[in-house]
Amino acid sequence: MQRMRVDRTAPLALLLGAALLIAGVCLAEEPAHGSSHEATTTAAPTEHVATQEPAGTGEPVAATHGEPAATHETTATHEATPAHGETADAHGAAGAHGEAAGAHGAAAAHGGGHGGGMPHIPSALTFIEAKLPAEQAEALNKLKDPIFSLVVALILAVFFVSLAGKLDARKPGRTQMAVELIFGGLYGLFTTIIGPSARRYTPFLGSLFVFIFCNNLFGMVPLGHSSTSSFANTTFALGMLTFLYVQGIALKENGIGGYLFHMAGSPKTGMEWGFSLLLFPLHVLGELIKPISLSLRLFGNIFGEDTLMATMVLLGAGIMFKITGGMALVPGIPLQLPFYFLGLLSCTIQALVFTLLATVYIALWLPHGHHAEEGHSHGH
Amino acid sequence: MDGSTLGLAIPLGLGMAAIGSGIGLGKAIEGGMNAMGRQPEAIGQIQTAMIIGCAFIEALTIYALIVSILLMGKI
Numbered sequence: 001m002q003r004m005r006v007d008r009t010a011p012l013a014l015l016l017g018a019a020l021l022i023a024g025v026c027l028a029e030e031p032a033h034g035s036s037h038e039a040t041t042t043a044a045p046t047e048h049v050a051t052q053e054p055a056g057t058g059e060p061v062a063a064t065h066g067e068p069a070a071t072h073e074t075t076a077t078h079e080a081t082p083a084h085g086e087t088a089d090a091h092g093a094a095g096a097h098g099e100a101a102g103a104h105g106a107a108a109a110h111g112g113g114h115g116g117g118m119p120h121i122p123s124a125l126t127f128i129e130a131k132l133p134a135e136q137a138e139a140l141n142k143l144k145d146p147i148f149s150l151v152v153a154l155i156l157a158v159f160f161v162s163l164a165g166k167l168d169a170r171k172p173g174r175t176q177m178a179v180e181l182i183f184g185g186l187y188g189l190f191t192t193i194i195g196p197s198a199r200r201y202t203p204f205l206g207s208l209f210v211f212i213f214c215n216n217l218f219g220m221v222p223l224g225h226s227s228t229s230s231f232a233n234t235t236f237a238l239g240m241l242t243f244l245y246v247q248g249i250a251l252k253e254n255g256i257g258g259y260l261f262h263m264a265g266s267p268k269t270g271m272e273w274g275f276s277l278l279l280f281p282l283h284v285l286g287e288l289i290k291p292i293s294l295s296l297r298l299f300g301n302i303f304g305e306d307t308l309m310a311t312m313v314l315l316g317a318g319i320m321f322k323i324t325g326g327m328a329l330v331p332g333i334p335l336q337l338p339f340y341f342l343g344l345l346s347c348t349i350q351a352l353v354f355t356l357l358a359t360v361y362i363a364l365w366l367p368h369g370h371h372a373e374e375g376h377s378h379g380h
Numbered sequence: 381m382d383g384s385t386l387g388l389a390i391p392l393g394l395g396m397a398a399i400g401s402g403i404g405l406g407k408a409i410e411g412g413m414n415a416m417g418r419q420p421e422a423i424g425q426i427q428t429a430m431i432i433g434c435a436f437i438e439a440l441t442i443y444a445l446i447v448s449i450l451l452m453g454k455i
Contacts, residue, residue: 300442
């Protein structure tokens with residue numbers, strides 16, 4: 001397949017995406033904590049974060065504030081942080097790192113008390129945190145999602161880069177077949193929505209799918225943690241990345257005049273020109289809401305699924321604890337087993353939905369005549 | 381509003397949101413299945429459109445879930 005050889009840019013796109021993602025992660029982290037702590041707490045926590053992430057603080061934090069959607073966002077992340085803090089809190093109550101949880105709870109207490117904590121399955125970092133002093137453990141816990149998404153990105157990048165050299169259409173093997181299956185499936189899917197020009201967007205969209213899918217699955221790996229189960233750190237960064245990409249394509253394909261014309265609802269008659277005054281702000285708002293709804297959907301689904309799994313693990317362990325009368329080192333009943341299948345299904349579908357919606361957003365911005373024409377040629 | 385009222389309201393609200401989007405998903409999938417049965421050759425396109433629609437319906441429950449997560453801190 002000639003196509004495969006050309007698409008060696010895909011790993012590069014993935015790496016670039018990962019770099020942007022990490023930058024987004026640090027930016028998303030900073031305003032959320034900055035805004036929540038600036039009045040109440042001392043400079044100690046923020047200072048600590050600053051020493052922990054040298055790359056992130058140097059980046060233009062003001063740029064995110066300048067972004068129209070980001071101002072919407074700070075309130076949302078501000079509210080979302082307490083929930084995140086309490087996951088650590090609940091875990092700390094279980095006895096792994098009581099001190100760290102106390103500090104974390106104090107940091108998150110501005111949300112108004114911390115009663116209902118969400119259970120979560122301990123990851124590899126939890127055991128490292130237990131050995132660290134409270135402040136460092138807290139800082140590490142904040143960086144948990146970036147660390148795990150970086151791990152996934154690195155694994156994927158190394159895997160695909162090493163694979164790209166080995167593939168050869170003239171000597172097809174099992175790997176060749178598997179990769180062609182993934183690529184062909186995704187490419188076919190994008191083609192049915194966008195048309196033949198989907199070729200140009202497949203590297204980005206495909207990387208998006210693979211990255212989200214692997215991140216989702218990482219929550220089910222022992223000692224893993226799915227970074228897509230946090231809003232401010234990963235899914236909002238992904239949503240913003242998609243938003244910027246889609247807007248870039250829209251500006252490139254339509255030109256500035258065409259972009260504004262499309263934003264006004266493509267008016268033709270005088271009546272429609274009149275209505276376009278009303279429609280314009282509506283369309284602008286719609287564009288700004290898209291990344292938020294995309295990222296909220298992914299976050300909600302994966303977070304809900306992880307919480308379900310953790311609840312079942314806790315339940316199984318609790319039942320076993322009752323039965324044995326508190327014996328140490330007895331494994332719990334694997335009540336979470338049936339939910340693994342649900343989790344597998346939901347991981348795939350959510351990655352697919354995110355990618356499909358990104359594809360649809362691109363398709364909506366492509367010039368109309370072109371798109372309709374392609375649509376007809378693909379009808380059966 | 382005190383904690384015990386919220387403790388009743390959060391699961392109730394989430395359940396009600398789930399009822400609504402359950403009905404919506406049922407309708408959407410019913411339509412999709414019918415269309416697929418009538419026109420098996422267009423299964424791919426129907427499925428794509430159906431999944432996108434399902435994502436939009438499901439998002440409503442997810443919003444309820446997020447609101448309830450935010451309110452959990454106030455119990």
